[in-house]
Amino acid sequence: MPEGHTIHRAARLQSKRFVGTELRVSSPQGRFDEGASLLDVHAVTEIDAWGKHLFYRWDHGHTLHVHLGLFGKFRIHADDPPPPTDGTRLRMVSERGTLYLSGPTDCRVIDPEEEDRIVSDLGPDPLRKKTHVSAVEHIETYLGRRTVPIGAALLDQSVICGIGNVYRAEILFRLGINPHIESRRLEAGDVQRIWDESVTQLRLGERNGRIVTTEPEDVGRRRRSDIARGERTYVYKRRGEPCRRCGTEIERADMKGRKIWWCPSCQP
DNA sequence: GCTGCATGATGAA
DNA sequence: TCATCCTGCAGCA
Numbered sequence: 001m002p003e004g005h006t007i008h009r010a011a012r013l014q015s016k017r018f019v020g021t022e023l024r025v026s027s028p029q030g031r032f033d034e035g036a037s038l039l040d041v042h043a044v045t046e047i048d049a050w051g052k053h054l055f056y057r058w059d060h061g062h063t064l065h066v067h068l069g070l071f072g073k074f075r076i077h078a079d080d081p082p083p084p085t086d087g088t089r090l091r092m093v094s095e096r097g098t099l100y101l102s103g104p105t106d107c108r109v110i111d112p113e114e115e116d117r118i119v120s121d122l123g124p125d126p127l128r129k130k131t132h133v134s135a136v137e138h139i140e141t142y143l144g145r146r147t148v149p150i151g152a153a154l155l156d157q158s159v160i161c162g163i164g165n166v167y168r169a170e171i172l173f174r175l176g177i178n179p180h181i182e183s184r185r186l187e188a189g190d191v192q193r194i195w196d197e198s199v200t201q202l203r204l205g206e207r208n209g210r211i212v213t214t215e216p217e218d219v220g221r222r223r224r225s226d227i228a229r230g231e232r233t234y235v236y237k238r239r240g241e242p243c244r245r246c247g248t249e250i251e252r253a254d255m256k257g258r259k260i261w262w263c264p265s266c267q268p
Numbered sequence: 269g270c271t272g273c274a275t276g277a278t279g280a281a
Numbered sequence: 282t283c284a285t286c287c288t289g290c291a292g293c294a
Binding site for chain 1: 274275276277278
């Protein structure tokens with residue numbers, strides 16, 4: 001599901017299947033017919049992820065921009081794909097597989113200026129190897145200028161990109177930071193810790209293909225791979241349930257139009 | 269079959 | 282802050 005880890009994983013896995021071979025591109029749903037005809041019977045040279053954005057670069061100079069939004073989904077079939085559904089915006093077929101995309105917020109062929117605009121509006125991406133010169137400095141500069149709760153700041157993609165509603169809640173829990181704390185009142189070193197934790201957690205999510213932020217010892221398991229559904233987060237969607245560390249009831253509030261969860265004891 | 273909700277983001281008011 | 286866009290699914294009758 002679509003936070004930054006999903007997008008970077010999609011770029012990595014789809015590269016193997018779709019880069020460097022001629023593709024058949026169509027829009028079974030019909031809503032991407034024009035774009036598909038621009039790309040059909042050409043090859044992708046690179047699939048690049050920035051935060052929650054994907055850029056497919058084609059051999060004839062076009063760029064396909066995909067943003068999954070809340071509902072977007074990729075489905076990949078190695079062979080014998082089922083028939084596309086009514087919601088299949090994009091179908092891409094190579095000799096190594098078929099990709100279906102449904103429900104994206106954005107699926108468009110864009111020009112270089114627009115790509116620049118999208119990327120330059122993004123803060124540092126914890127999953128990009130070569131990131132901002134100083135990611136922490138960028139984040140601190142922003143946070144020092146605005147008076148927003150840190151929980152809201154983490155959803156602002158121009159501050160740090162790729163974090164979504166699950167990771168914002170889970171990262172703050174793991175660091176013991178209350179989401180309501182005004183971001184410019186964070187303690188020294190907190191931004192560095194937030195950055196480091198984001199790198200750690202998003203990398204883990206990219207590798208696993210799912211968000212698992214709990215440590216085995218906190219959910220009574222010996223191995224991370226054993227962690228069951230419903231045990232993968234500390235606070236996300238756990239209102240009223242006991243904190244896995246201290247037993248206090250998890251609380252929930254609205255923040256920046258989304259729900260946020262926290263443990264009032266572990267995150268004072 | 270219907271309702272509500274969801275890991276996102278934007279633009280108007 | 283609200284309405285809007287995008288889809289799929291669980292939960293309920």
